[in-house]
Amino acid sequence: xxxxxxxxxxxxxxVIDTIVEGDDGPQFKGDHSMYKLLDxxxxxxxxxxxxxxxxxxxxxxxxxxxxxxxxxxxxxxxFLDWLDHEGRMTMIPNIVGNAxxxxxxxxxxxxxxxxxxxxxxxxxxxxxxxxGGLEYxxxxxxxx
Numbered sequence: 001x002x003x004x005x006x007x008x009x010x011x012x013x014x015v016i017d018t019i020v021e022g023d024d025g026p027q028f029k030g031d032h033s034m035y036k037l038l039d040x041x042x043x044x045x046x047x048x049x050x051x052x053x054x055x056x057x058x059x060x061x062x063x064x065x066x067x068x069x070x071x072x073x074x075x076x077x078x079f080l081d082w083l084d085h086e087g088r089m090t091m092i093p094n095i096v097g098n099a100x101x102x103x104x105x106x107x108x109x110x111x112x113x114x115x116x117x118x119x120x121x122x123x124x125x126x127x128x129x130x131x132g133g134l135e136y137x138x139x140x141x142x143x144x
Contacts (some may be wrong), residue, residue, distance in 0.1 A: 004021075004026045005102075005107060006018050006037065006103075007050070008099070008100045009098070009099045011096075013074075016037070018037070020034065038097075038098040043058050044059050047079070049078055049085050054085070057099060059100075060096075064097070071094045072096065072097060
C-alpha cells in the first residue's frame with residue numbers, strides 16, 4: 001500500500017500534516033481516512049496550488065450546506081492560485097468547510113537507506129562470525 005502526504009486545512013484555521021495510506025490515492029474509508037480527516041461523507045476533488053506546486057484538493061462537497069461552516073481562507077487561496085496558474089475560472093471562487101491538499105505522487109521510500117541497513121547488518125554478522133572463529137581457534141590452541 002502506498003503512502004500519501006496530506007495537509008488538512010480545518011474550517012477553524014487549524015492545519016494538520018499527516019500521511020494517509022491508499023493504493024492509487026489516499027483511502028477514503030477507515031480509521032485514518034479522508035472522510036474522517038475532513039469530517040464529511042462526500043468528497044469533491046479539484047485542484048490547488050501551494051508553495052509553487054500543484055496538488056489535488058479534497059473538499060467537503062456538502063460544506064456549503066452545513067450551518068456551522070465558513071469560508072476556508074487557506075484552502076480558498078490555494079484554489080484561487082491553482083485557477084490562476086491553470087488559466088481557469090469558476091462561478092463560486094471559494095472553499096467552504098474542511099479541505100485537504102493531497103500530493104498525488106506517493107511517498108517513495110529511500111531505498112539507499114534500506115540497502116545501507118542491510119549492508120550494516122551483513123557486516124555485523126560477518127564480523128561476529130569472524131570473531132567467533134578466531135575465538136574458536138584460540139580455544140583449540142589453548143587445548144594443545
